[in-house]
Amino acid sequence: MSFISAAVLLFLVMDPLGNVPLFLSALKHVPAERQRQVILREMLFALAILIVFLLAGGHLLRLLGLSQPALTVAGGVILMLIALRMIFPSREHSLEEDSAMSEPFLVPLAIPYVAGPSALATVLLMMSREPSRWLTWIGAVLLAWGACLPIMLASTALRRVLGTRGLTAVERLMGLLLVTIAVEMMMGGVLQFWNAHKP
Numbered sequence: 001m002s003f004i005s006a007a008v009l010l011f012l013v014m015d016p017l018g019n020v021p022l023f024l025s026a027l028k029h030v031p032a033e034r035q036r037q038v039i040l041r042e043m044l045f046a047l048a049i050l051i052v053f054l055l056a057g058g059h060l061l062r063l064l065g066l067s068q069p070a071l072t073v074a075g076g077v078i079l080m081l082i083a084l085r086m087i088f089p090s091r092e093h094s095l096e097e098d099s100a101m102s103e104p105f106l107v108p109l110a111i112p113y114v115a116g117p118s119a120l121a122t123v124l125l126m127m128s129r130e131p132s133r134w135l136t137w138i139g140a141v142l143l144a145w146g147a148c149l150p151i152m153l154a155s156t157a158l159r160r161v162l163g164t165r166g167l168t169a170v171e172r173l174m175g176l177l178l179v180t181i182a183v184e185m186m187m188g189g190v191l192q193f194w195n196a197h198k199p
Helices: 003-014 016-026 032-064 068-087 091-095 109-114 117-129 131-153 155-197
Strands: none
Touching: 003 016, 003 117, 003 131, 003 155, 016 109, 016 131, 016 155, 032 109, 032 117, 032 131, 032 155, 068 117, 068 155, 117 131, 131 155
């Protein structure tokens, strides 16, 4: 996987456009003049979590004795589920609201909206495949995060410009791309397993 393809994959998995309505819902009780500060803080939390998981997740996998093909197939399955949710959003995903009156902190904006299970599984998969390229993977995380940040900071304006239907259409297009990547990952994992165990 190249640097650019890793960054694009992470960007798709983080699903910034799909998160716009969720961010707006979670921030509805936060004063408008403070919302950008909260979004920036939560995005920084998400970045830190992704990098820590990228660097430390591989050690956990080795302790658990998980194989590379199993991790590849599992990552593909997770991505497929996320992609299907993007293409066919449930009512909860579309209309989810945070009933808390206080300002969100770490949850739900940083985790699970940005640094969710799919994003964590993706960085873990990249690192486990080629741990010697850890600097490349950190760069890919930074690039994907940097592409998501302005979208999240401009979430209110984006919703006004694109509207709910426009955001949904773009999210479904991203989901279609992610389905293809997920299928490729699962096929690659099965092929790795076959080559490792064929007589």
